Amino acid sequence: MTPPRAIAIAGAGIGGLTAALALAAKGFRVTVLEKAERLEEVGTGLQLSPNASRILIAYGIAERLGSHAITTRTVTIMTARSGGEVTRLSLAASARADAPYWLAHRADLQAALLTEARSRPEIELRLASPVDDIETTADGVRVGDLEVGTLIGADGAWSAVRNKVFPDVQPQFSGLIAWRGTCDADALPKHIRPSGVQLWMGPRAHLVVYPMSAGQRINMVAIVPGEALAPGWNAPGARDDINLHFDHAHWPADARAMIAAVDNWGRWPLYTMPDGGAWHRGRVALLGDAAHAMVPFAAQGAGMAIEDAAVLAQCLGETKNDGEVTAALARYAVLREPRVTRVQRMARQQGKIYHLQGPMALARDTVMRLLGPRRLQARQDWIYNWRL
Ligand SMILES: Cc1cc2nc3c(=O)[nH]c(=O)nc-3n(C[C@H](O)[C@H](O)[C@H](O)COP(=O)(O)OP(=O)(O)OC[C@H]3O[C@@H](n4cnc5c(N)ncnc54)[C@H](O)[C@@H]3O)c2cc1C
Structure with missing residues (x-):
């Protein structure tokens, strides 16, 4: 019998770790399966705008990040044509002032998420555990030797989980x-x-x-x-x-x-993944780059993964029993897809x-x-x- 509130997450990147924290906060038992043997310095800087920092703050990440994250108040737009400043946006004003615009190294953010995840008894992290063997059962999903009610693919643009459930959807x-x-x-x-x-x-x-x-x-x-x-x-x-x-x-x-x-x-x-993405099938859902890798010109790839995690946890948290999981994942997709597609398009447009x-x-x-x-x-x- 599959334990009713058990969830596996493939990938301990920014999306997977945020999802683990969000789901643990809703009372789920979460196993994070990460293919890397160690989580070490991967990537470089990330801009985290208020839509993302607001969520991370709610999960206790501001304290964990400490002074590693810089709060910036300006974006200066320069033109190579004349070498001069075109305009300077102030990030301090308006409604978004309730949350910071952070600049952080990806490794610092991942370390902060990891420390927080390790402090939560509901979360188990397994390193050197690549997800490749996935099978849907009558009442759940079998991932290697693990039986869970739900599998979340947060395993990046080259997602093995996506390859399994949507083999025709490939990054371009x-x-x-x-x-x-x-x-x-x-x-x-x-x-x-x-x-x-x-x-x-x-x-x-x-x-x-x-x-x-x-x-x-x-x-x-x-x-x-x-x-x-x-x-x-x-x-x-x-x-x-x-x-x-x-x-x-x-x-x-x-x-x-x-x-x-x-x-x-x-x-x-x-x-990048095609607009619209591939979001869920049965008890398996995708999140972050696995669903919607995008060009980084709106600086929102990680931000959207963080939002995905919060919405997914909310949808699954509203289920009363295991029979409602598939409908909850469908609701997650409906809630996320239009917004993420709009961001993907805006990012492409900005690049042009x-x-x-x-x-x-x-x-x-x-x-x-x-x-x-x-x-x-x-x-x-x-x-x-x-x-x-
Ligand atoms: C140049 C550039 C600049 C960027 N700048 C920004 C920015 O300023 N702001 C922003 O929000 N975003 C930015 N992004 C995008 C951002 O980096 C990504 O969108 C984000 O990191 C995706 O997170 P993720 O958790 O979905 O995937 P990933 O970070 O790719 O994590 C996936 C994890 O899954 C693991 N994994 C892979 N396969 C398996 C498997 N089979 N089994 C188990 N584990 C597996 C990997 O080892 C990894 O740990 C930028 C991207 C680029 C390229």
């Missing part, structure tokens, strides 16, 4: 490569050291720079066109290669100086706008200046002001 290469790197804050001259998020828009490329790790490190992401060699492939990046995309004819000295300060570039081909060239870039900069920071910022309100 976006044609873009994210170059990710970091440097010591001291490695940047003071006048170009960012205190908040800085976004540089340029011809067929953009650059995002911000401080993290209590301000000691600077995170950089450069997005350029490129080719992916194989699914899931990522590799170190050579400085000469990135310089080709940020040449001095098109990019001002400040942006190039920031790029030159990084000595650990890695290249990440950007794969950032990469405009020639007269179109001039028109973009002019329109942004005319709109001004208030109106530009209001376009994000539907994302940041979200509450469960």
Whole structure:
């Protein structure tokens, strides 16, 4: 007989660990199955807007993150065309002021979630436990030697759980490569050291720079066109290669100086899931990148995974018995799909706008200046002001 309130989660990334905390808070027993033998430094920086930080704070993560997370109050939009500032958005104003806009290293956030999860008796974490053997039974799901009422696939863009339940739904290469790197804050001259998020828009490329790790490190992401060699492939990046995309004819000295300060570039081909995603089948549901990997230009991939976790726990928490699980997962999908699809589309659209060239870039900069920071910022309100 399957224990009624037992749930397995594949993946101890940001989505899987948040889901474990959210489900434990609703009284479920949760087993997190993670394929990695150790959870060590993976990824670089993450922006966590108020829609996500609000949820994390409710699960006690603010204290765990401590000074590792920087609260930023500004996003400065720069143009490579003239080398100047186009506009500066203030994140302190309006309804979203009740929750911070955090800048954090992914590893710090994962460590904070992990510490909190380990303090909860309802959560068991099994490392070196890849999920590949999944079978639906009469009253639950068998995952390896584990029998549970529900399985959540939070195992990222190359999800084994999704492959099992939706073998035809596969990530697609976006044609873009994210170059990710970091440097010591001291490695940047003071006048170009960012205190908040800085976004540089340029011809067929953009650059995002911000401080993290209590301000000691600077995170950089450069997005350029490129080719992916194989699914899931990522590799170190050579400085000469990135310089080709940020040449001095098109990019001002400040942006190039920031790029030159990084000595650990890695290249990440950007794969995305089709809009609409694949969310659930029977007692199996997907969450985070497994359901909706997106281009990172709205800085919302982890944010949406965190929201998914909270909504999923709410839907499952409303069930009175195990017979209601399938309907609860269907409700979760209905609640999440329209919002996430809108974010996926907005992210793609923003990438196109950032990469405009020639007269179109001039028109973009002019329109942004005319709109001004208030109106530009209001376009994000539907994302940041979200509450469960
Ligand atoms: C360049 C770039 C910048 C980004 N910036 C931001 C940002 O600023 N803000 C933001 O919100 N998002 C950002 N994102 C997106 C964000 O990183 C992802 O959306 C988010 O980390 C997805 O979390 P996840 O938990 O769904 O998946 P993942 O983080 O991929 O975690 C999946 C976990 O599952 C494990 N796993 C995989 N297969 C199995 C298996 N078979 N069995 C068990 N475990 C398995 C993996 O080891 C991993 O631990 C960015 C992404 C990129 C590429």
